[in-house]
Every structure is written in C-alpha cells, then in structure tokens.
Amino acid sequence: MSTVLQLASTGLLQGLIYSLIGIGLYLVFTVMRVVNFAHGYFVLIGMYGVLSLEPKGFFPFLGAVVAAALGGALVGYLVQRLLLESGLAKGGHSQLVITLSLGIAIQYLFQVLHPEPFETIPNPYPFEAFTSSGVTISAPRMAAGVLSLVLVLAVSFLVYRTRIGTIIRGCSESLNGAIHVGINVRRVYRLTFALGCGLAAVAGGLLLPIQPVSPALGLELTIKAFIVVVIGGAGSLWGTVAAGVLLGLAEALGSLYAPGTFATALVYALFFLVILIRPQGLVVRATSRIKPPKSLTKVGVG
Amino acid sequence: MTLGNPLRYLDTPLRRVNAVVVTLALAFALVYPFLVPPPMVGVGFVALLYALRNFTWNIAGGYVGQLSLSHIVAFGTGAFSVAVLTWRHEVNAWIALVVGVVISAVVGFLISLLMSRFGVNAFFLALGTLALSLAAAGVAASWSFLGDTNGISYSGSEEGFAHLMWYIDPSGFYYTTLGFLVVITIGTAALMRFTHFGRSLPFIREDPVIAASMGVRVVRNQALAMALSMGLTSIAGTLIAQYVQIVSYESVLTVEIGVAMMVGSIIGGAGTLAGPIVAGIGIAVLEEFLRSFAVSSANVSSYTQIAYAVVVILLLRFGTGGIMPLWEAGVRRVFGTGRKPVAPVAAEPVGELVDGRVG
Numbered sequence: 189m190s191t192v193l194q195l196a197s198t199g200l201l202q203g204l205i206y207s208l209i210g211i212g213l214y215l216v217f218t219v220m221r222v223v224n225f226a227h228g229y230f231v232l233i234g235m236y237g238v239l240s241l242e243p244k245g246f247f248p249f250l251g252a253v254v255a256a257a258l259g260g261a262l263v264g265y266l267v268q269r270l271l272l273e274s275g276l277a278k279g280g281h282s283q284l285v286i287t288l289s290l291g292i293a294i295q296y297l298f299q300v301l302h303p304e305p306f307e308t309i310p311n312p313y314p315f316e317a318f319t320s321s322g323v324t325i326s327a328p329r330m331a332a333g334v335l336s337l338v339l340v341l342a343v344s345f346l347v348y349r350t351r352i353g354t355i356i357r358g359c360s361e362s363l364n365g366a367i368h369v370g371i372n373v374r375r376v377y378r379l380t381f382a383l384g385c386g387l388a389a390v391a392g393g394l395l396l397p398i399q400p401v402s403p404a405l406g407l408e409l410t411i412k413a414f415i416v417v418v419i420g421g422a423g424s425l426w427g428t429v430a431a432g433v434l435l436g437l438a439e440a441l442g443s444l445y446a447p448g449t450f451a452t453a454l455v456y457a458l459f460f461l462v463i464l465i466r467p468q469g470l471v472v473r474a475t476s477r478i479k480p481p482k483s484l485t486k487v488g489v490g
Numbered sequence: 491m492t493l494g495n496p497l498r499y500l501d502t503p504l505r506r507v508n509a510v511v512v513t514l515a516l517a518f519a520l521v522y523p524f525l526v527p528p529p530m531v532g533v534g535f536v537a538l539l540y541a542l543r544n545f546t547w548n549i550a551g552g553y554v555g556q557l558s559l560s561h562i563v564a565f566g567t568g569a570f571s572v573a574v575l576t577w578r579h580e581v582n583a584w585i586a587l588v589v590g591v592v593i594s595a596v597v598g599f600l601i602s603l604l605m606s607r608f609g610v611n612a613f614f615l616a617l618g619t620l621a622l623s624l625a626a627a628g629v630a631a632s633w634s635f636l637g638d639t640n641g642i643s644y645s646g647s648e649e650g651f652a653h654l655m656w657y658i659d660p661s662g663f664y665y666t667t668l669g670f671l672v673v674i675t676i677g678t679a680a681l682m683r684f685t686h687f688g689r690s691l692p693f694i695r696e697d698p699v700i701a702a703s704m705g706v707r708v709v710r711n712q713a714l715a716m717a718l719s720m721g722l723t724s725i726a727g728t729l730i731a732q733y734v735q736i737v738s739y740e741s742v743l744t745v746e747i748g749v750a751m752m753v754g755s756i757i758g759g760a761g762t763l764a765g766p767i768v769a770g771i772g773i774a775v776l777e778e779f780l781r782s783f784a785v786s787s788a789n790v791s792s793y794t795q796i797a798y799a800v801v802v803i804l805l806l807r808f809g810t811g812g813i814m815p816l817w818e819a820g821v822r823r824v825f826g827t828g829r830k831p832v833a834p835v836a837a838e839p840v841g842e843l844v845d846g847r848v849g
Contacts, residue, residue: 223613223617270807271803271807274807275806275807282806284557284612284613284616285557285752285753285756285802285806286802286803286806286807288616288749288752289749289753289798289799289800289802289803290799290803292746292749292753292795292796292798292799293795293796293799293800293803295795296791296792296793296795296796296799297792297796299789299792300789300792300793300796303789407745411620411621411624414617418617450628450629450632452624452628453624453625453626453627453628453629453631453632454625454628456621456622456624456625456628457621457622457625459621460618460621460622460625463614463617463618463621464604464605464608464618465608
C-alpha cells in the first residue's frame with residue numbers, strides 16, 4: 189500500500205511539472221495554431237541553462253532558473269519573430285518542419301556542447317526530504333511540484349483575469365475580430381510564443397535536480413507535452429493541467445506493472461489511439477476559429 | 491502506348507541540360523567504384539542509400555504531402571526482416587527483402603487508411619506516425635524476437651548477389667543499390683507521368699477536396715501511395731542491415747532516420763524526382779567532408795544533423811522549394827525557357843499538373 193501511495197505522490201508531483209510544460213504548448217497552439225515540435229527542446233534549454241550556471245545553494249538556483257526562463261523566452265521570441273512569423277499565413281506544414289528541425293538542431297547542439305549524458309546538479313534546496321506515513325518525497329521533487337502548481341495558477345490568472353490575458357484569448361477566439369478591434373496580433377503572437385517557451389524553460393530548470401539531463405530527453409518531453417495537450421483538449425487550460433497530472437500518475441503507477449521500454453511503447457500506442465479517436469480535441473475547434481464555419485469554400489466539406 | 495521519338499521530350503533547354511546532367515551522373519556512378527579505393531565505395535553506397543531512402547519517402551511525403559514518420563517503421567521492418575529471417579533462420583536474403591517490402595506496404599496502407607478515415611490532418615499524421623514509430627522502437631527494445639536491447643548480429647558465410655552479401659568489397663552493395671535506385675526512379679517517373687493514379691497524387695496534395703469532387707479516390711490513392719512508399723523504404727533498411735551486419739532498435743528505429751528522410755527530401759525539393767537523390771548524395775558527401783576535418787565520429791553525426799536542420803529551416807523560411815526548383819530556375823535563367831512568351835490565360839497552372847507535379 190505504501191508503495192502505491194509513494195508512487196502516486198511522486199506521480200502527482202511529476203504530473204504538475206508536465207502540466208507546466210503542457211500549458212506552454214497549449215497557449216502557443218490555441219493562440220497561434222502553431223504546432224511547436226521544438227517545445228520539449230525548450231525544456232532542454234532550461235535544463236542546460238541552469239546546469240551551465242552551476243548554482244550553489246537555494247537563491248543562486250532560483251536566480252539560475254529565472255535566468256534560464258528569460259533565456260528560453262528570448263530564444264522563443266526570436267524563433268517566432270525570425271523563423272515562424274512569415275510562414276503563419278501559409279498554413280501549418282512549414283512550421284511543422286521548421287520546429288521539428290529546430291528541435292533536432294538544439295538537441296545536437298547540446299550533444300556537441302555536453303557530450304556527457306545524464307548530467308545533473310546536487311540538491312539546491314536547504315532541506316533534504318519529507319517523510320509522512322511511510323511516504324518519502326525528496327525536497328527537489330516536492331519543490332518542483334509546488335512551484336509548478338504556483339506557476340500554473342499564475343499563468344491561469346494571467347490568461348483569465350488580466351487585460352493581457354483577455355487580449356491573448358481574444359486572438360485565440362477570433363483572429364479577424366482581434367484585428368478589427370485594433371489588437372497588434374503580431375506582438376501578441378510573439379509574446380505568447382515567448383511565454384510558452386519561457387514556461388518550458390522554467391519547467392526544465394525545476395526538473396533538473398530530479399531528472400538528469402541528456403540531449404535525447406527533448407524528444408521525449410515534446411511527445412509528453414503533446415500527449416498532455418491532446419488529451420486535455422483545446423477547451424480550457426484546466427484540461428491541460430488535469431491531463432498533465434493524469435500522465436504523471438499513469439506513468440508512476442504504470443511502472444509497477446510493466447517493464448520500462450514496453451510501458452513506453454504502450455503509452456505511445458495509446459496516444460496513437462487518442463489521436464485517432466479525438467483529433468478534434470485540438471484541431472476542429474482551432475480551425476473553426478480561423479474562419480467562420482460557413483465560409484463558402486468549406487461548405488459540406490469535412 | 492507508344493513513346494514515339496524519345497528526343498521529342500528534349501524540347502526545352504532545361505530538359506536538354508537535365509538530360510546531359512543525368513547521363514553524366516549515371517556514367518560517373520557506374521565507373522565510380524573503379525576510380526576509388528574500397529572504403530570510398532562504401533561511402534558511395536551510403537550516399538546511394540540515403541538517396542534511395544529520401545526518394546522512397548518522397549513518394550508519399552513529397553508527391554502526396556503526407557508528412558509521415560512511420561517510414562521509420564518501414565526502414566526497421568526491412569532491416570529486421572533480413573535479420574530475423576536470413577541471419578537467424580537462413581532464409582534467402584532476397585526472400586527476406588520481399589517479406590520486408592510486403593509487411594511495410596501493408597502497414598503503410600493500413601496506417602494511411604486509418605488516418606484518412608478518422609480525418610487526421612497533416613500535423614496529426616506526423617504526430618501519430620511518430621508515436622507509432624516510437625511504439626515500434628519500444629516493442630523492438632523489449633522483445634527478444636527482435637533482439638531486444640542487444641540487437642541481432644549477422645551469422646552466415648555465403649557471399650554474392652544471390653545472398654545479397656559481400657564481405658570485403660562493397661561494390662556489390664553499391665551496384666545493387668544503384669540498380670534499385672535507377673529502377674525505382676524510372677518506375678516512379680513513369681507512374682507519375684503515364685498513370686491516372688500517379689497524376690492524381692499531386693492533385694490530392696494541393697487540394698484533396700477538389701480532387702475528390704473530380705472523381706479522384708483520395709483515400710484509396712493516399713493509402714496506395716503510402717503503401718508503395720513504405721514498401722520501397724523497406725528495401726533501404728534491408729540493404730543497410732546487410733551492409734553493417736548488425737541490427738538493433740537503436741540503429742534502425744530512431745527518429746533521426748525518419749527526420750533525415752523527411753528533411754533530405756525537403757532540402758532537395760519535395761515532390762521533385764531528382765531532388766531527394768541530389769540531397770541524399772549531397773548529405774553523404776557533407777558527412778564525409780566533415781570527417782576529413784578529423785572531427786570525432788560522434789560529433790560528425792551531430793554536426794550533420796545541425797547542418798541538416800539549419801538548411802531546412804533556411805529553405806522553408808525563405809520560401810524556396812529546395813535544390814531542384816533553384817536549379818531549374820537557374821537553368822532557365824541561363825539558357826532561357828525555350829518557349830515563346832504566352833499571355834497568361836488562367837490563374838491556375840492547370841497544365842503543369844500533367845508533368846506530374848505542381849509548381
């Protein structure tokens with residue numbers, strides 16, 4: 189029983205980090221309808237950013253995480269501005285391949301810079317572990333989960349309760365409408381992309397003391413972010429958060445019953461099924477936002 | 491069907507220049523193994539293999555626009571079929587090759603059918619096929635039938651064309667791959683030019699809705715193209731497995747292979763005949779060039795991957811269609827179009843569809 193409880197609490201905390209990674213992707217996807225295949229690699233930027241700053245102690249660590257987040261956001265801003273923006277009007281294919289290639293480039297850049305796999309940093313927090321009723325949780329894991337939750341709440345506040353959030357949601361709701369009321373859509377897109385990438389980088393920084401980093405991790409995290417967003421659906425940010433927690437729990441509890449690689453294969457196969465069964469989770473609502481549903485070219489066409 | 495005088499196809503300067511280049515390239519490819527030492531023949535084999543891989547991806551990915559990563563599964567199937575059937579059970583390698591082709595084709599057909607039936611868009615096609623490939627890699631890594639984490643090593647003694655195996659001199663592999671590449675290229679060109687099925691493919695890519703309304707069976711043709719594409723990709727997997735003599739999930743079922751196929755085709759020019767071949771050979775040459783700088787071999791692949799990615803990003807960012815469209819534009823600029831200027835009649839270039847691809 190205590191094993192299950194232990195795994196469940198670990199999974200829950202891990203899931204909160206997945207939620208944080210997922211909402212970055214969710215924002216970029218719902219607002220700009222850009223499918224960022226490089227998302228997991230922005231997590232990697234956060235991890236290697238903190239790693240290379242070599243923080244000693246709690247406050248330097250926090251500083252490093254913030255710096256990594258700003259770095260990730262800056263890279264995201266530049267990517268959006270220099271690479272993606274011009275292709276936005278042309279539809280999804282070019283961005284798909286651009287972000288996929290960008291991810292590969294980032295992965296191998298880190299492969300050259302940090303050939304050593306599974307690098308990590310020592311526990312930066314001033315306490316070691318929490319034990320309660322047979323469940324032990326290490327300080328970095330606890331802190332990462334809690335900080336992720338705080339950030340998720342902060343982002344949801346930003347999106348649902350502030351003026352900037354209203355503007356962001358406006359662009360997501362109706363691009364034409366946003367242009368009509370004088371919103372600078374380009375700027376909103378750049379900021380959203382930067383925000384999404386920054387969140388990914390923060391998550392990376394928080395993840396680093398728990399999970400040793402190697403360049404191949406980027407792809408895995410991208411896939412996980414997609415799983416979270418696809419299962420969560422395009423309806424609300426909370427769907428993404430719930431899906432993140434679900435993924436964390438499923439992963440932790442699944443490790444009880446299936447060996448590593450096979451469990452991963454199972455997760456991917458399930459994900460494939462989810463894509464088949466409910467692609468509308470992401471796609472239909474998003475495309476219907478671009479054009480009014482009764483535009484002439486699309487009448488009677490699925 | 492009569493071809494008439496083949497020279498009448500050489501009616502524009504671009505076609506004449508291309509004919510000369512293709513003839514020269516083919517002649518060079520034929521004599522290449524006699525000009526260089528065996529290790530360089532191996533490089534030539536790898537270059538042709540990349541070209542073959544890109545080309546077969548391009549059939550579904552370029553002509554039909556299905557940005558698929560399930561070709562990783564096809565590549566792996568080709569490699570594992572020869573590993574399991576030939577190396578373990580001493581079935582003839584050619585039979586194993588055909589088995590790999592058939593399995594991959596069936597898998598490709600089913601994947602495409604499934605995806606189309608559920609109305610999956612380009613993004614989900616890429617994501618779903620990626621998920622499938624990763625699932626396949628996970629299965630291969632934990633199933634002893636496919637050698638789990640250790641992989642399967644070659645064990646045999648026969649050599650020669652009948653066994654698709656050469657130990658010391660790789661020119662056998664080289665010529666076999668060249669043969670496959672030439673046959674598949676000519677076959678695809680004929681398919682795209684002379685058959686209704688082939689001509690429908692770029693049409694489906696450009697606008698599946700109009701294609702369907704014109705009576706093209708979109709879903710079936712997409713699935714058939716995917717089957718053809720993945721089936722032929724499996725050949726490349728079989729050839730590389732025989733060449734390196736070890737197959738494991740890490741060597742043939744990685745995302746990098748799928749991305750390399752996709753990106754190679756796009757660099758060369760997706761939906762062009764020669765583009766994927768040019769890009770494949772070019773990338774192999776680039777890899778060899780980097781090696782000559784005494785970069786450690788682990789870093790060579792890293793730098794190539796980065797170079798790949800950067801080139802693709804730049805190509806897409808600046809809206810060019812890859813090497814082949816650039817080449818065609820360049821030749822036209824130098825030699826002229828060879829056609830009298832015609833007043834533009836319709837906005838849509840309907841006539842270009844007949845060439846088997848659109849602009």
